[in-house]
Amino acid sequence: MAKAKSMQFFLKEKCDEIKILEHLNCSLGFITESLDVTLENALGFLQVETHSMGFRQSFLLSWPESVATLISPQEAMRGLAIAIKADVLLEPQGIDQQWILTRATGEQQAVGVIDLADGLDVANS
Secondary structure, three states, X not given: OOOEEEEEEEEOOOOOHHHHHHHHHHXXXXXEEEOOXXXXXXXXXXXXXXXXXXXXXXXXXXEEOOOOOXXXXXXXXXXXXXXXXXXXXXXXXXXXXXXXXXXXXXXXEXXXXXXXXXXXXXXXX
């Protein structure tokens, strides 16, 4: 199996999966599909889960290591938050990295998170 890159992110409010895929496809520079939305020539795959607490949706995006993205995951999440007008939480992208909360305005900040019974939320939000 080929090596893959991935990023996990969470949306505060539930959003249409097609809107998420459209944004990712435009901003990252490669086609991504999911179980519910199959696309020809897709290189990325998006797993989607819903939660009853905290951030209502979580997404795990995977793509081949050989495929470069046009922008960083942090920039992709800024564009996504603005496009869907909702808060987006990005999982740390490396060992020394932090969770990044992007507000619907595009403002980003490092945050701590808490695990909930069925979800994840920002600590002290």
